[in-house]
Amino acid sequence: MTMTSPLAAHGGTRVLNLQPPHYKWPAVTPDLDEAVRAQLHRSLSDRDSSGVIGEFESAFARFVGTPYAVSFASGTAAIHAMSRIAGLQPGDAILAPAYTFFATASPFAHDGIEVRFADADHYGNVTAATLAEKLTSAVRAVIVTHMWGNPCPMDEIVEFCRAHGLLLLEDCSHAHFATSRGRRVGTFGDMAVFSTNQKAITTGEGGVLVTSNDRYREMALLYGHYNKRCLKEIDPAAEYYPYAFTGMGLKHRITTLGAAIGVHQLDHATDTERRRRAILARYTAALAENPVIAPAVVPEAEGEHGLYVLGLRFNPENASVSRDEFVALCQAEGASEVDVPGSTRDISSEPLFARRDPFAPWTPTTPSFTGMPGVTGFADTFVKLPLWGYEGDEPFVAGYLDALAKVSAAVAR
Template sequence: MTTTSVLAAHGGTKALDIPRPHYQWPAVTAELEQAVRAQLHRSLSDRDASGVIGEFEAAFARFVGAPHAVSFASGTSAIHAMSRIAGLRPGDAVIAPAYTFFATATPFAHDGIEVRFADADRYGNVTAATLAEKLTPAVRAVILTHMWGNPCPMDEIVQFCGTHNLLLLEDCSHAHFASWRGRRVGTFGDMAVFSTNQKAITTGEGGVLVTADDRYRELALLFGHYNKRCQKEIHPGAEYYPYAFTGMGLKHRITTLGAAIGVHQLDHAPDIETRRRTILTRYASGLADNPVITPAIVPETDGQHGLYVLGLRFNPANASVSRDEFVALCQAEGATEVDAPGSTRDISTEPLFARRDPFAPWVPRTPPATELPGVAAFADTFIKIPLWGYAGDAPLVDGYLDVLTKVSTAVAR
């Protein structure tokens, strides 16, 4: 046995020896630097949509295929806006994924709205059946996340929400390039939010709310933009126009430099998608016969992956090590971005979700645990790696595939 086939953790040679960092996004090109530099001389603060913020929103609306896009300082603030402009208040409930990044649900809890947590399918997503298990008379809305870029089964979820007269809210933070049966995610719900924090389309920090509803768009402006923009863009005959000067009392505007990065990214969206989809296909092919790990990607007959990261399903019955041991062995081989995520997990027992009074003392209580077998099965076997998408990424793409193959071969039963 040669040292190249012996695992590095056992004294062998690393399969990948490329200095860190292995993944940075966006790719900082001379063209991107020029776009940011030009914006520095154009404006550092826009008070309305006449500059780069408006340009970014228009480009994002075209990208998604939605009539309206309103930018925010973060995806979290955009989800908070969704909650407020939907009219949810203490006493109401929303059904959310138990397996997600916490910001999908925390803005609702911040305002004292009950969050009821739904189980997951084999892709980490909610379904109509898991949502139905959490339905009560207090539920007024559903928020779902297209986890790790895999679109949720939207046909059945749209029908479920329509049958029960529920608002449908989409968290598309992982799914910028995703679609379900030919229709882009973000266009199924009453409103949708995309995070642009280090996602496939990024502004550095930021978020975007998209909707087809004129009223929701104007209320979104009131929530985060206020004053000059609201006075210019909200119809003077609207019942809420008297609030245009002050808005709802908060400002959550994206920065102009972030918007300039976003415009540049959207200009290159076809190239980003092509490169990332090529890499996704390479991994799907390269791992097709791997008994230890398989790509967790929805069938193409149902939907297109959103190209945030590549999710992998670890098959413990076929391995002599645990999922976490497998990750550690890959990292020892030099593939430091192989990861079992900790921030994205079952959030249903976090103390914040036991609060019903947003002004109560911050004394933690743990919500009652519920049975979530789908979440446990998914979270305990999930691994992720980056989906690169820029010139010169081939050594990393190939190197990570070599590491995954080497470690899988060594630990396969």
């Protein structure tokens, strides 16, 4: 690759001079604005599923391809409900990815469940092999995250869980449009959770638990929606029906305005997927011969990308600068959304995960570090940027490609 002009960081002209923000989601179109305004006048608080909350859940279940969906105020709240529904308690352990956003695992630690962290593969995901390395007799369940939209190798993970009698839980927060070998993520496990906080399908803030098990659906209501809805929807013969009036002591119901945004998002999901897949394909083709930066996307034979963000893999052996210097050079060119994740990283040494008693004093203890070479190899080379996918995004899509090409040409060995 040859440099065509000096880098902006070295006195050259910036590739992009576009006003921020360079990415904003959801795209606030006139029809989305009208949908929120209409809900404002329809209802600000639904006490059951007869209104927009029920409409959102039904639409989300159809979107994923599961019989049931229960909405929550956040993905974290939904994962906490999933933990309680699974029956995990102190003394039990769950296998989880070491490389993930902390909310994949923090609700379990909150309740005193031991979280045993597994290493990552070339895409930041756990595999059956990395999970097996951490298996003990205390392990009752596995939770996987389809990191940055790349599906985990689910066939082998399903077989691993069956062989060891483990519940399988999925965190699909990054992977709304992902499939693993032709099957939609979120349908492999006993339960799955999708965050809808600024994700490819968003409600602004929120989360959804999906399952094919009606018992799990009813119990999810007890941890999020209680009272009128539970009295109406839970089987009176169920042993937990006496809790329908009070629920299990918490309320994590999504807002009606959030649900209205979600319904609108799902109505336009086909267009969102089409646009984002086209941008993903464009970047994949444009960067195919780039020796410095390449898409970190699973091969088509393994599955379809979930379209949350575009993940890139920096190749340090082919560059005269470090990964962080490369990112800084791109940002100096005006591509401010080229980014290294901060909140998503190796969480295995966080003090929360050393706690076993949820009522113990908050005196931090650092867990023993066992080393995660796969996580380190992935995290130290990972870069991300938006996939956009809305009208008016072309200057950003093209401009960021130009910035990546310019910086890559300048630093390539």
